[in-house]
Amino acid sequence: MTTVLLAIGILVLLALVFGGILGYANVRFHVEGDPIVDQIDALLPQTQCGQCGHPGCRPYAEAISNGEAINHCPPGGQATIQALADLLDVEAIPLDGDHGTESAKRVAVIREDECIGCTKCIQACPVDAILGAAKQMHTVISDECTGCDLCVEPCPVDCIDMVEVGVNTKTWSWDKPQGVASTSLNIIATDRQTEAAH
Amino acid sequence: MQTFDIFSFHGGIHPPENKAQSLQLPLGRPSLPNELILPLGQHIGQSSRPMVKAGDRVLKGQALAMNNGFLSSFLHAPTSGTISAIEERLIAHPSGLSDLCVILQPDGLEEWQALEPLVDWQTQNRTDVLAYLSEMGIVGMGGAGFPTQVKLQGANKSPLTHFIINAAECEPYITADDMLIREKTLELILGIEVLQHLVNASQVVIGIEDNKPTAIKLLNDLLAERNSTIKVAVVPTKYPSGGEKQLIQLLTGKEVPSGQHPADIGILCQNVGTCVAVHDAIYLGKPLISRFTTLTGDALNAPQNVEVLLGTPVSHLLEYAESQDNKLHRLVMGGPMMGFTLDSTQVPVVKTSNCILAATKEELPPPAPEQACIRCGMCEQACPVSLLPQQLLWFSKSQEHEKAEHHNLFDCIECGACSYVCPSSIPLVQYYRHSKSTIREARESAVKADLAKQRFEARKARQEAEAAEKEAKRLARQKPAPAKDANKVAPKAAASAAPATNDEAKKLKVDLAIAKTKLKKLEKQLLSAQENEHVEEINSLQLQVTDQANQVKDLEAQMAKFAEAAPVAKPTPAKQDSAGDELKKAKVDLALVGVKLKKAQKQLDETPDDADLKQKVADLEAQQKAAQAKLDQATSAAPAQTTPKAAANTNSDELKKAKVDLALAGVKLKKAQKQLAEAPDDADLKQKVADLEAQQKAAQAKLDQAQTIDTAPTKPANDGTTANNDELKKLKIDAAIAKAAVKKVEKALKKAEELQAPELDTLRQQFKDAQQRATELENALANPNAQQATATPKSAENNVGTADEDKKRKVDLAIAKAGIKKAEKNIALLKEQGKSEEEIQASEWPQKLIEAQQKLALLETATAAEDTSSKETSTATQAQPAAPTKADDDKKRKIDLAIAKAGIKKAEKNLVLLKEQGKSEEEIQASEWPQKLLEAQQKLAQLESNEAPQPANAEPSNAERANDEAPQASLAEQIKQQKIAVALAKAQANKLAKKLGVEPDNAEQVQLEIAQLKDKQAQAEHLLEQLMKQQESQ
Structure with a gap:
């Protein structure tokens, strides 16, 4: 006992x-604040485009932490979905087409001779990447542009194009090799001969 | 020649050297091509910025582009000619992409620009020499193209132990450095000396592979001839001993730590080509416009080394080396291990191109198909950096870039040794390169995402700030609009932006202060004129004072407006003309009365026995008091009438009435006292006097209360302190005057006693009055809160002020209660000590007890009255929802009620007990209990009467808007209750009066009680009146 x-x-x-x-x-x-939201926010592409239906990337991060689907971010694409899936330990699902499709990185370019200086695109830009003043020509600071598309719609004269960012020698990266199964693996001479006979 | 200790490095391979082919022929010098293609980015870092434009004629050695930032370099024209274009051309890059190039059309003149060699490089500042090298466009020519001046600058961080000249040239096929050493031995040594001068290393070593015996011999001979301290270290042939870090390890045995540069461990490495270029720049003034390049491969009939102008297209060189197009299978720039395949022959030679390998199919067969890794571990054996290539392959294949990074992927020098030894023909290096670029991309996009996030958040913050500012402006515009209509003097700036408002407010404050000072001065003058009885002056001064007062008022009004306009909640003193006028009039009256009083007092001093004069003095004093009261009232009323106008009006009315009552009571009292003095035995008269005293006290209480009410909802504002100070001064003066009066009366009293004058009592009374006033004033002085309350002219948030007052009152109450308790205790003590009732009565304690009780009662009355009136205020204005305090008050009142009831019960019990003990009625009467009972009953009545109006008054503030009848009903009820309270008080007073008749010994006490009762009665009456008014107004 x-x-x-x-x-x-x-x-x-x-x-x-x-x-x-x-x-x-x-x-x-x-820990102050919600660390998971910060982690999710860090994975999102920060284009602040609102295609997910939230006013910016952080609100979407908060929504994800509250259970929203992780496939609503077209700029992030499948890579972001994968990263989010890994982080949240959920299954990676394909991108939701309702929110847009994944496209190559683009930046806005203003056709400057057509710009009337209405400042509407300046107000729309979530990252202040458009420079200009009322009745003055506007231009996009391409380094700051996230390619969110938000400036295209308000332009009254449709002088903004979304141009794909090409690869230059500085941004070029090596391709991943084809891998093992890419070519015929008949490396044994007799195998090759039988194949030739067919 | 000393031998040099050679160390070793891990791994490495021994591929077939194939160096002999290109050394068959002497150094070739190809002809000028048709055009030279000069990419702007021939080095690591930022592309150069072109300084010429299409169509410009340039001389040989003329700068075409300048450095674009820190990590950048100059570019020069390799020959004289014309710039035909600056455009995108295919460049020598593994991606096969185009980049911006300057296209130079040579004119064949080879016209040099004026050469300015840096002859005095030994005396020149080191920085200047580095800048000169930068302007000569010198970059590392080993392969990476790192701007030399940057490398030299970096080497200056710590003292160098080794300066290593890389002449290893470990890669197969390439013999450009070998040829360079053979051809330009002296230039090389001179260049090394220049660099050594710049970096000042303790040891200078030329590291060279043992497969270049001719070059080694030439170097050794020349160094011996020159008696140089430069050493030649011959290293065994092993790929990749020419790698910077591998050569360092070979020569020093030190390994460059991961993620660091050789300079971090005190070592600098330079390629032989760079040293020769430095020599050319310093000694000849020639910029970097050409280089030694190996043209080799089985597809060339004449493989050889050439000194080629930068920008020469590969096709031109192939032609020069007699390329056989049918044999050419793969064109590689660089060596077979680290080079990259060129898709086009149109790409130009750049500063880093050390070899062009035109290989046949047999020479460089297409890579065998990749097979599965068999984990043989040969790659690990071959790796010169001691990495785990196989592990890195898995991570790269599965895109686990983080893990690859942890396995030091970025330390891989991409030498290709692992791929070379791999039995499964896995292109390991390509996997690593892919992983590296993916990681780099991810890092860059993370940086960009961070930037975007920052900018987005900054924008959000800015927008919020803008919105807040707009809102503030909107509010500011809304507020001053009505004020503007009210006062035309209001400056237009009132409605404008906040900063302007602040400035204006400051100016206004200053103006206000000036105006106030002027006003004070004028008033003083007026006073003195009045004292001296200069009638004309008085009139003019009065006019001036009025003007000045008006000005002050205007300024105050403006101030108020600004306070409103400003986003900060400032007190809002609104002006009321009548208040200001009253104020002035009251002051003038006061001054006049003061003058008269003084005169009379003087006369009195001269003839102390003159009863008439005394009467006059008394009257005048009363008048003065009244005037003072009026003035006080006016001063307090003026600010009180600011925000809640309705409340303030009623308050000021009450105040006036109270003062008038007080004055009347005072006069009557005096008269009665006189009569009493003439006939001291007349009981009726005594009664009357007592009544009158009570009345006076009641009036005084009322007045005090009214003043508190008026001033309670005020708060020190901007210039509150000044006003406070003024008030303080005034109070002090008053106190002094009162004290003087007390003394005077005392003197008079003594005199009268000596003379046994009939007006002894009157004098005594006067003495008492004076004393009372003096103590009152002292109290006022002592209590700064009270002062603030009475003094502060600017009204502010009612709640705060009320709360302060409440607190004060509570504290006072507590003190009073404590006093009572103490007194009671003492009495009890005395009783215990067996003292007789009479002794106790004779002692000071009963008196003290009574006094304390009175004070308590007074305070409670004030609290109650204050509450009621504050309620009224809120009812009238419907502005200040003081619900919580009301609730608190309610609670408190209920508690008090309960306590009072308990007190009654206790007293009754005690009485019964006494009766049971067989004490006679008289004894009982003599004991304190009947008195206590009475008091408790009074208190209860009072509390009940207070409570009754309480909810009724509180409710209308909510109910009034919706329902008019309900408050009327409750009002009627209240009125009834008040009437009852009045009746009760009257009855009790009568009772006491009768008692007074029975017990003349206790007269004083009873009289005091009566006074207290009268006070309560007056209070009740006052409430009743208020209620009636309210009813009427409704």
Whole structure:
């Protein structure tokens, strides 16, 4: 009987001690804000395009943390979906076509001689990448442009084009090799001969 | 020649060297091509910025493009000619992409621009020499094209132990450096000396592979001839010993840590080509316009090394080396291990092109198909950087780039040794390159995403700030609009932006202060004129004072407007003409009365026995008091009438009435006292006096209360402190005057006693009055809160002020209660000590107890009255929802009620007990209990009477809008209750009066009680009146 009581006592003591430690840790290492939202936000492409139906990437990140589907981000594409799936430990699903299709990276370009200087695109740009003033020609700072498309619609004279960003020698990257199964693996001479005979 | 310790590095391979082919022929110098294609990005870093335009004629060695940032370089014309275009051309890049190039059409004149060699490089500033090298367009010619001046600058971070000249040239086929050393040995040594001068390393070593015996011999001979300290370190032939980090390891045994540069461990590495280019630049003034390149491969009939002008198209060189097009299978720029295949022969030679390999199919067969990794581990054996190539392959294949990074993917030098040894023909390097570029892309996009996020958030913040500002402006515009109509003097800026408002407000404050000072001065003058009885002056001064006062008022009004306009919630003192006028009139009256009083007092001093004079003085004092009261009222009323106008009006009316009552009571009292003095035995008269005193006290209480009400909802504003100070001063002066009066009266009293004058009592009364006033004033002085309350002219949020007042009152109440308790205790103590009732009565404690009780009662009355009136205010204005405080008050009142009831019960019990103990009625009467009972009953009545109007008054604030009849009903009820309270008070007063008749010994106490009762009665009457008014108004 004493052993049982002793065991119970020790267990209770341990529970109290570890509970205390956990409680202290909870207070001491308390994390402000929702870390998962930050993590999701870091994975999103930050184009702030609103194609997901949220006013910016962070609101979508919050929505995802609240259970919204992860496939509503066309600019991020499948890569982002995969990354989100890995992060959230859910299944990667194909991009939802309702929100747009994945396209190559583009930037807005204003046909400057057609611009009337209405400033509407400036107001629409979520990252302040358009430069200009009322009745002055506008131009896009292409380095800052996220290619979100939001400036195209408000333009009254349709002088904004979304131009695909080409690859130059600086941005070019090596292709991934074809891999093992890319070519016929009949490397044994007799195999090749039988194939030739056919 | 000393030998040099040679170390070793891990891995490495020994591919067939194939160097002999290109060394058969001497150095060739191809003819000028038809055009030179000069890419702007021939080096690592930012592309150069063109300084010429199409159509320009340029001389040989003329700068065509300048550096574009820190990590960039110059570009020069390799020959004289005309710029035909600056356009996109295919360049020598593994991607086969085009880039911007300057196209130069040579004119064949080879016309040099004036050469300016840097002859005094040894005396020149190091920085200047580096800048000169940069302007000469010198970049590392080993393969990466790192701008040399940047590398040299970086090497200056820490003292260098080794300066290594890379002449290893480990890659098969390439012999350009070998040929360069053979051809330009002296230039090389001179170049090394220049660089050594710049970097000042402790050891200079030329690292060269043992497969170049001719070059080694030439170098050794020349160095021995020159007695140079430069050493030649011959390293065994092994690929990739020519790699910078591998050569460092070979020569020093040190490994460059991952992610660091050789300069970080005190080592600098330069290619031989670079050293020769440095020599040409320094000694000859020639920029980097040509280089040694190996043309080799089985597809060439005349493989050889050539000194080729930069920008020469590969096709021109192939032609020069007699390329056999039918044999040419694969054209590689660079060596077979690290080079890349060229898709076009039109690409130009650039600063980093050390070899053009025109290989036949047999020479460089197409790569065998990739097969599965058999985990043989040969790649690991071959890796010169001691990486795990196989592991990296898995990570690269499965796109686990993070893991690949953890396995130091970025330390891979892409030498191709692993691919070379792989039995499964896996293009390992291509996998690594792909992974590297993917990771780099991800990093760049992360940076860009971060930037976009930052910009988005900045924009959001800006928009929010703008919206807030707009809203503030809108509010600011809304508020001053009506004020503008009211006062035409209002400056237009009132409606404009906030900063302007602030400035205006400051100016206004200053103006206001000036105007106030002027006003004070004028008033002083007026006063003195009045004292001196200069009638004409008085009139003119009065006019001036009025004007000045008006000005002050205007300014105050403006201030108020600004306070409203400003987004900050400032007090809003609105002006009321009548208040200002009253104020002035009251002041003038006061001054006049003061003058008269002084005169009379003087006369009195001269003839102390003159009863008439005394009467006059008393009257005048009363008048002065009244005037003072009026003035106080006016001053307090003026600000009080600011925001809640309706409330303020009623308040000021009450105040006036209270003052008038007070003055009347004072006069009557005096008269009665006189009569009493003439006939001291007349009980009726005594009664009357007591009544009158009570009346006076009641009036005083009322007045105090009214003043508190008026001033309670005020708060110190911008110039509140000044006003406070003024008030404080005034109070002090008053206190001093009162004290003086007390003394005077005391003197008079003594005199009268000596003379046994009949007006002894009057004097005593006067003495008492004076004392009372003095203590009052002292109290006022001592209590800064009270002062603030009475002094602050600017009204602010009612709630805060009321809360402050409440607090104060509560504190006072608590003190009073404590006093009572103490007194009671002491009495009890005395009783315990067996003292007789009479002794106790004789002691000071009963008196003290009574006083404390009175004070308590007074305070409670004030609290109650304050509450009621504050309720009225809120009812009238419907502006200040003081619901919580109301609720609190209600609670408090209920508690008080309960306590009072308990007190009654206790008193009754005690009485019963006394009766049971067989004490006689008289004894009982003499004991404190009947008195306590009475008091408790009074308190209860008072509380009940207060409580009754309370909810009724509180409710209308909500109910009034919706329902008019309900408040009327409740009002009627209240009125009834008040009437009852009045009746009760009257009855009790009568009772006490009778008691007074029975017990003349206790007269004073009873009289005080009566006074208290009268006070309560007056209070009740006052409430009743208010209620009636309310009813009427409804």
